[in-house]
Amino acid sequence: MPIRFSSSRRLTGRLLVLALGCVAVLSGCSKPAASTEHAAAAATSAAPASRHVASALGDLASFRHISAEVSSLVDRGNLPAAKTRIRDLEIAWDSAEAGLKPRAPADWHQLDKAIDRALETLRADTPVQQASHAAMQNLLKTFDMLQGQA
């Protein structure tokens, strides 16, 4: 009985080492991908240029960039395309939550609410252009306000 227990325990220990090895390899592998991503984000943030100051949440340029695209799709009356594109914003925003939120929870919630409202209006059964336009303007304004205050 004790022998079986300790062998299983040793095996658990070995698996733990193996798992840590996997983490090391995977995080090492992701390095080039992460840095190109970062470079891309830096490039897009460099384009609209100097008036962009990083907010307390850090660099929000990549999120604002998608939002601006959605907004121009809405203004051109292409609501289905806007609905498709805003999904990218939702996924990017959602996956960055753990990284962004602790930096400035109140700011994060403000943006999160604005994004939620935009998602809601674009995903309504019959989306209305005027309401979508207002929601997107509000979202862009929220971005600019947060980036202006830092």
Next chain:
Amino acid sequence: METVSATDWRHCLNKVPEATLSFWIIKILSTTVGETGADFLAVNAGWGQNVTRGVMGALLALALFLQLRGKRLAPWAYWLTVVLVSIVGTQITDLLTDGWGISLYVSTAVFAVLLIAIFAVWYRIEGTLSINAVNTRRREWFYWSAILCTFALGTAAGDLATEALNLGFVLGVAIFGILIGLAWLAWRLRCHAVLTFWIAYILSRPFGASLGDLLTQAREYGGLGMGAMWTSGLFLASIVLLVAMQQRDFATSNAFEAVE
């Protein structure tokens, strides 16, 4: 001789696994997988929160049915239930916070009081809170209610730490890890075993979440940048391996009993 066989009998009827090293590893990993899994279905797969909630609630009911129906511990059913309780517990807190706008201070306090109430009733009726004697249907209900409550409480308290203390996941891993270490030390020093178990159980929820974030989050946020897919895959594979080991150990010990 009589007493020994009586405790053996009771012990083998215990329907929850012993708190070994692999127990804690699986528990922490399933916390992370539960959260990323539910998030993946709601956002990336586009199910939305309501559908995901409904599906997970139904799956939990099914897993709980399987777990309660069995006469003995079946590790796979036990851990399936834990993963689903982890998801549903998180969803309850998220619904309260994001859906109904209830403050995290309130939900943390309410879940803490609720958990204490569950323990109080459990102790009052059964005269024990021992996790080594979860051997009747009623004790199983107490056990699983307490587990669900610890996940909801762990989520609320962990989110509160993020919001109120600006506690990021790097510090989160360190702080919750140290607190779990202290609980372990208290247990080694023979402090109340049942109490230290449940404290560690609550703490391992925010610890698992921070650990998951540390692996998944991009490097620019201080994470290791492994991404949600690789992390979940690695964790899920580890869970399956460890549960398979428990299942094997368990089958062997049953075989021993049969021989005796």
